[in-house]
Amino acid sequence: MKVLARYAALNSYVEVSQSVGVDPAGLMRGVGLDPASLGSPDRWVPAAAIARLLEQSAAASGHQDFGLKLAERRRLANLGPLSLVIREEPDLRSALRMLIRHANMYNEALRMRRSVTNGLTTVRIRFEFGEPVGARQATELAVGVLYRLLRDLLGPLWQPVTVCFTHPAPVDASTHRKFFGPMLKFEQEFDGIVFYASDLDTPNKLSDPQLRTYARQFLDSLGLAEETTPLDRVRELVELLLPSGRCSVEHVARSLGVDRRTVHRHLADANETFSSVLNSIRAELADQMVSSRRYSLTEIATLLSFSSSSNFSRWFRGQFGCTPSHWRAEKQHALPR
Incomplete structure (x- = not known):
């Protein structure tokens, strides 16, 4: 079977498409997606179709920052049940562990890996769609969502060491600079974010220790296996x-x-x-x-x-x-x- 993702990956797609002057329904039908199903965010669809939709939306609108415009509207709550657990984890280390472990709840093509070397933590993001498909917009959306999550947990003044993308810089990188700040690099060896390893132990100010056990029990009660049959x-x-x-x-x-x-x-x-x-x-x-x-x-x-x-x-x-x-x-x- 094809690698799948949930319609939740297109949260705010209609609003962003209309803001840049393209028809969201027409573009969705063009890649085999049902616009009406946006009302069923937990429904699974081929992940490659979502990636194609984002690429075609960027091309049709002339906005190479289309994926980032989606990321701008994302909040921790958009992760659904997983957000309840992440919010109550005691520190960033635990929160990232839960995110990486359960990322396939929303997109089976998404791969995330964390490593620590010489005092720096690197979170790498990549996609495996099982077929050739452009992933620039999907990658920028995923890295953007991760960046927003890190700032939610570490505070609005936090800055990464570097935000990396393997693809070339857009003609106009102003949205990217505004979103990620000055430490942004293109044409790098990987897509992801580098930050100080000491940030991993930063206490999560959103966390309530009394709710942590209940949040994890709730996630377990959903029966979310790492491999969905x-x-x-x-x-x-x-x-x-x-x-x-x-x-x-x-x-x-x-x-x-x-x-x-x-x-x-x-x-x-x-x-x-x-x-x-x-x-x-x-x-x-x-x-x-x-x-x-x-x-x-x-x-x-x-x-x-x-x-x-x-x-x-x-x-x-x-x-x-x-x-x-x-x-x-x-x-x-x-x-x-």
């Missing part, structure tokens, strides 16, 4: 696509950047079929939704992509041995009064 990807996409009414093996395959036969083959390797995965996810969600009174049974039928309430009721009886109404009544009766 094809079955994990399919299950996640099924859950995301169900409410849209477009939960088919074709749509899942398109989101993964493969054909339907490849999806079936990977599921067979895990002793699953698309139907068994769909049924399993529906059963898990139905149990949760019917047990609660947040949704009506008609709404639940729609959210689980059943064509009618009667079809949902028949399926539910086959799964749970009773009607949804009876199940809900039993669950509510069992609640403490």
Whole structure:
């Protein structure tokens, strides 16, 4: 399967595109991405498609600083659940360790490595898309996000020793100089940031020791493995696509950047079929939704992509041995009064 990234990587893409006079929807469709899916930031798509989108957006707008314009709008909170853990780590060393360990939660193509030599720490960033694709804008976005994170944790007066890029300088580097400061170098051996090793032990002023354990437990509860299996990807996409009414093996395959036969083959390797995965996810969600009174049974039928309430009721009886109404009544009766 192709290397994937989440739509969260395009946070603020619409706003930045419109600010530089290009059509975000048209550019997204041109690289095979669905503009409507920007509302589902956890959905996976081919990472190479996102990189192509950023390159084409920079070219169409004439702004070689397009990736940095995205980075300017990023905050620690844009890292989602991971931001809760990073925020509570005791020092920069621990925060970077968590970031590097879990970077593939958002982009499987992203590679980050930290090293310490002669009193200097170097954090290197690179991408492995599995296919030829330009990555200048994606790289500047990633380095920019890392830079913002370091300043959030070390304070607004902190400056790196050097910010390095392997590509040549843009014609106009004013945005880059304003963003990174004077210690910026192009055509270097790696992409990343160099800073003093002593910064690693700087206490994190955002941290609350009493919340640290709970934050880590929360991250662990999400079941985030360092290696996401094809079955994990399919299950996640099924859950995301169900409410849209477009939960088919074709749509899942398109989101993964493969054909339907490849999806079936990977599921067979895990002793699953698309139907068994769909049924399993529906059963898990139905149990949760019917047990609660947040949704009506008609709404639940729609959210689980059943064509009618009667079809949902028949399926539910086959799964749970009773009607949804009876199940809900039993669950509510069992609640403490």
